[in-house]
Amino acid sequence: YFSSGFQVAPETKAVMKWLRSIPFVLSASLHGGELVVTYPYDYSRHPMEEKMFSPTPDEKMFKMLAKAYADAHPVISDKSELRCGGNFVKRRGIINGAEWYSFTGGMADFNYLHTNCFEVTVEVGCEKFPLEEELFTIWHENRDALLNYMEMVHQGIKGIVSDKFGNPIKNARISVRGIQHDVTTGN
DSSP states (O other): OOOSSOOOOHHHHHHHHHHHHSOOOEEEEEEOSEEEEEESOOSOSSTTOSSOOOOOTTHHHHHHHHHHHHHTSTTTTOOOTTSTTGGGGGGTTEEEHHHHOOOSSOHHHHHHHHSSOEEEEEEEESOSSOOGGGHHHHHHHHHHHHHHHHHGGGSSOOOOOBOTTSOBOTTOEEEETTEEEEEEOOO
16 A cells, blocks of 8 residues: 555554554544545556546445535535635535545555545635634534444444354455455454
């Protein structure tokens, strides 16, 4: 996945190791510079193409996760096209990452391809580097959306895969008919 010839930063390697050691299932990466929620894939299957829709096999789930955040955010859910992030109003404040702009090496794509963790990227505000006095407002605009997103961890299938003696089976492959993306059990 990270074989494009560039060095992986030590802190990125540490996060990758952490993600593989704990069976996370949901995460969000918080960014600044826009007001939208993006979901994988962030890298287009056609690297020469910009703004190309690049869905995962779990497109419906990712859209549901992104909408859970966007719909609970007071500004993202605002229908005004004249506001910050207004160019995403017709998309309900969400977009497939590669359809917005394609880039390689993103954590959301890594998580989906190499762990059981579904991650969205939340652009929390149009200022890339907000002033200190703006942080309180940004926090309040995102608080309920973050809580709503965290509650999504209860969506989908959950349980324990065990052998005939009731012992949990580590690394059992779980397949869902119609979705070409398996997950594995944790400890």
